[in-house]
Amino acid sequence: MPVLGRRVxxxxxxxxxxxxxxxxxxxxxxxADPAKTIVLFTGEWTIYFLFITLAVTxxxxxxxxxxxxxxxxxxxxxxxxxxxxxxxxxHVLAFLVFILGLDFSRFGKELVERPYILVTxxxxxxLIVLGITSTKAMMRRxxxxxxxxxxxxxxxxxxxxxxxxxxxxxSYFEAVLFGVIxxxxxxxxxxxxxxx
Amino acid sequence: xxxxxxxxxxxxxxxxxxxxxxxxDFMRGAMSVAALGVSASAIDVFAAPTQVVDKDLPGPDxxxxxxxGANANQEKISEALTPxxxxxxxxxxxxxxxxxxxxxxxxxxxxxxxxxxxxxxEVNMPGTFGLEDLLKGVTLxxxxxRLRCVEAWSxxxxxxxxxxxxxIKRVEPNSKAKYVAFTTLERPSEMPExxxxxxxxxxxxxxxxxxxxxxxxxxxxxxxxYGKVLPNQxxxxxxxxxxxxxxxxxxxSIVKIEFTEKQPKTTWSMIAPDEYGFYANVNPQVxxxxxxxxxxxxxxxGLLRPNIxxxxxxxxxxxxxAHLYKDMDLRKFY
Numbered sequence: 257m258p259v260l261g262r263r264v265x266x267x268x269x270x271x272x273x274x275x276x277x278x279x280x281x282x283x284x285x286x287x288a289d290p291a292k293t294i295v296l297f298t299g300e301w302t303i304y305f306l307f308i309t310l311a312v313t314x315x316x317x318x319x320x321x322x323x324x325x326x327x328x329x330x331x332x333x334x335x336x337x338x339x340x341x342x343x344x345x346x347h348v349l350a351f352l353v354f355i356l357g358l359d360f361s362r363f364g365k366e367l368v369e370r371p372y373i374l375v376t377x378x379x380x381x382x383l384i385v386l387g388i389t390s391t392k393a394m395m396r397r398x399x400x401x402x403x404x405x406x407x408x409x410x411x412x413x414x415x416x417x418x419x420x421x422x423x424x425x426x427s428y429f430e431a432v433l434f435g436v437i438x439x440x441x442x443x444x445x446x447x448x449x450x451x452x
Numbered sequence: 453x454x455x456x457x458x459x460x461x462x463x464x465x466x467x468x469x470x471x472x473x474x475x476x477d478f479m480r481g482a483m484s485v486a487a488l489g490v491s492a493s494a495i496d497v498f499a500a501p502t503q504v505v506d507k508d509l510p511g512p513d514x515x516x517x518x519x520x521g522a523n524a525n526q527e528k529i530s531e532a533l534t535p536x537x538x539x540x541x542x543x544x545x546x547x548x549x550x551x552x553x554x555x556x557x558x559x560x561x562x563x564x565x566x567x568x569x570x571x572x573x574e575v576n577m578p579g580t581f582g583l584e585d586l587l588k589g590v591t592l593x594x595x596x597x598r599l600r601c602v603e604a605w606s607x608x609x610x611x612x613x614x615x616x617x618x619x620i621k622r623v624e625p626n627s628k629a630k631y632v633a634f635t636t637l638e639r640p641s642e643m644p645e646x647x648x649x650x651x652x653x654x655x656x657x658x659x660x661x662x663x664x665x666x667x668x669x670x671x672x673x674x675x676x677x678y679g680k681v682l683p684n685q686x687x688x689x690x691x692x693x694x695x696x697x698x699x700x701x702x703x704x705s706i707v708k709i710e711f712t713e714k715q716p717k718t719t720w721s722m723i724a725p726d727e728y729g730f731y732a733n734v735n736p737q738v739x740x741x742x743x744x745x746x747x748x749x750x751x752x753x754g755l756l757r758p759n760i761x762x763x764x765x766x767x768x769x770x771x772x773x774a775h776l777y778k779d780m781d782l783r784k785f786y
Binding site for chain 2: 281286287288289290291292294353354355356357365366369370371372422423424425426427428429432
């Protein structure tokens with residue numbers, strides 16, 4: 257498939273979760289607590305896209321056979337990263353509008369009382385910075401520093417996981433699952449760094 | 453014991469469910485007409501969903517008959533009832549999963565009939581009783597109470613049940629009985645999460661009350677809601693309702709009631725003693741370590757207009773229950 261076709265396909269596939277939740281909202285299928293449902297849904301998809309984005313490099317380097325390889329994925333990494341940012345912003349907006357009711361006087365109180373929200377602030381700021389600097393022009397302008405800056409995605413991923421872990425109440429299943437996936441995505445990189 | 457009643461709201465002021473629903477249905481119809489236009493509907497589609505599902509739930513005929521004959525209770529509140537579909541579709545019942553929709557989706561596996569409850573401990577009449585024995589001669593009441601979850605959401609639920617005190621008097625606890633301990637069914641074949649390796653819960657689920665709390669007339673054993681048999685996801689066939697405490701005290705699908713001298717262990721305080729206490733009285737001034745308890749989202753909560761209301765001390769039942777905790781530091785005994 258030509259690259260442009262793949263790009264268009266990736267774009268529309270990545271919008272499916274959004275279409276799904278908008279449909280559920282418009283047809284009143286979100287249950288008794290729609291605010292929480294939307295916040296959870298967009299948060300989960302932020303993490304899924306983060307994982308998909310982080311999987312591109314290990315897949316490319318580790319699965320590299322004649323007929324089975326992922327070199328073609330590399331070209332889509334930017335769009336996947338931008339969709340991570342997209343769902344993260346939806347997640348934050350959903351929290352501000354639907355949970356806080358745009359009452360910012362409660363925002364400070366929420367941050368103090370819910371430290372799991374506090375840890376996401378640096379992650380979201382960094383993610384926005386990465387989004388802004390994701391263009392080719394920015395890559396040229398930042399030169400070597402571009403890669404350094406964009407390695408902060410690892411920190412973002414760890415903060416996102418801490419955000420999930422801090423909310424565990426009665427089951428560690430999701431936190432453990434996310435932790436294992438994150439470890440699997442980060443360990444090869446650690447290995448390559450150490451070996452160098 | 454003299455219990456003061458809050459200023460009564462005449463029952464004429466409470467909208468009966470059919471009228472409430474009819475009104476909502478009318479509004480919904482009006483909205484979908486408006487939806488053909490554009491701007492008017494933009495906000496309405498974000499309003500909380502309102503459909504009420506009217507189901508005939510499986511259950512023995514004698515129980516259905518007894519529930520249908522329930523009297524209206526004395527306590528009335530002016531707040532709107534939470535629609536049936538939300539009361540039965542938004543549940544914490546971790547035996548079936550951790551999402552609010554899991555219990556409604558999975559609890560149909562449970563077979564709540566026949567059912568027996570073991571009465572044990574410091575009591576003159578221990579034994580194992582069938583549900584029909586426990587309910588024999590009991591006059592059921594419809595009791596409309598606020599339900600405040602520790603997670604800061606709340607509902608208003610029309611339970612059908614009777615005072616736990618009625619049962620306690622019949623089984624005659626002795627002078628050593630200082631506490632009442634409750635246990636939920638443990639049946640992994642019908643409660644799938646009891647097989648999970650990732651759960652922090654040490655099954656079966658356990659709860660407890662101090663004797664005076666258990667004897668309080670507000671403390672209810674519920675067998676139904678909305679005039680119907682209690683659905684499985686709401687704790688069929690027998691669950692506790694303690695309206696001035698957080699919802700996790702409302703233990704579901706009870707199989708054992710034990711009278712003890714020492715304060716029993718309770719599930720959530722075993723998992724996180726710094727977050728969930730034995731008493732778990734609703735108190736807006738005592739925050740949960742991870743969130744404030746000062747406010748609550750009354751469900752259903754709309755999207756663009758989150759239904760956030762202040763939480764009341766003892767969930768609004770302070771007049772009836774505050775005396776139970778007269779000399780206690782509620783920050784220490786949370």
